[in-house]
Amino acid sequence: MESSRLKRAIIIISTILLIGIMGITMGGRQNITLLENVAGRIVTPIQKGFYAIGNGISSKIAPIINVWEIIEINESLIAENESLKEELIDKTLTKLELEELSNLKEALNYTNKMAIDNYISCDVVAKEQGNWFNMFTIDAGKNQGITKNSAVINGSGLVGLVYEAGDNWAKVVSVIDNKASVGFQTLDHDINYVGQLNGSVDFDLTGYLFDPTADIEEGITLITSGMGVYPKGILIGKIAEVKVDKNELLTGIVVEPFVNFKQIDKVMVIPYEELN
């Protein structure tokens, strides 16, 4: 009788304790505990090895499974290549102009950091085991200069945010799962509209433009504006839907990210710098 009561007390206390820990650790911490750090140091290299093996196998199998789609993909790539070549000529010209401008900027002692050049490349070592969130761990951490809230990108665009960082490993949560809002601005549009996006369900981002009179259509590319935790100039995605609600002042948008969150193997991390 006595022991069963004790057992029940232990169960209740540990449940309450765990719920408390859950509440405290939600949203990510600046510093993780020593235990987690040590565990990460042991587990991460092992995971890295296994992940590489899996990657190797799937890269051999994938062409066999997708053999029927390869011709189609090839054709679309040829078309894309053509259009990119044309675009490149245009861009080379604007690049020359930009160089002139940045020389001028230097001459005028105008301090403004433009290019992102201090990023850290790292590998994904493990992925979330469930089917809901897009969380993964990477093989670099505080020793490499990565801290909480560092932006994570890959070749396609904005991936997410560092959630918690250990000494040489870090947890990353994707931009679509994160409550942290993304400040954006429009690219390739006459007027630079700005606004704010939030993660949602269904693998897209929803948000609104700050300008209530904004005239905007689908298909416009968005980049980060530098407001919030993300640095300026990272590709986010394309506007998939414009929602004009007469009862609301702001124009709502749904954005389809460029990044395929299901296929992320290599990422780059831009260390978070506190603005002062």
Added chain:
Amino acid sequence: MKTRKLFLLAFVIFILHSTLFQFLRIYGIMPNISLIFIVVFSAIFPEKEGLILAVMLGAFQDIFLSMTLGINLLIYVPIAFVIHALEDSLFKDNFLTPVAFLGVSTIFYYLAYFSFMYFLDGNVVFKPYLIVGFKEMVYNIAVGVFVYSKFLKREYGFSLR
């Protein structure tokens, strides 16, 4: 089974679940290998194997790949506890035993996870979440019944009927 052996098994399951098995995703859905092993071990082994596995796998998953600490632990342990309590009175060789347990525990996992995240984060919507849950349940049952039958054969020498 010895605790040391179980610890090693939990470690291997966690590593494989987060790395190699990621490539088993069908249309983005992967089975929850950790949950499958917890259910199978709780239903088959008479000692506290399932509970120990639940604590270890929950802790691993919480530390490395979870938004908060404790959420998976707090879901896996009750599942193992309830199945362990029923273990004595089970028809272990009945085909429906693993199917029912895997189905119910997947749904329980999803409902519990949703309610925790709802109160902690608020950034979750029920309907698409549940659809993913049902897809995973089917996959879990398919993989889980296979794992269950292997362990049943190994421990008791029966096959599923």
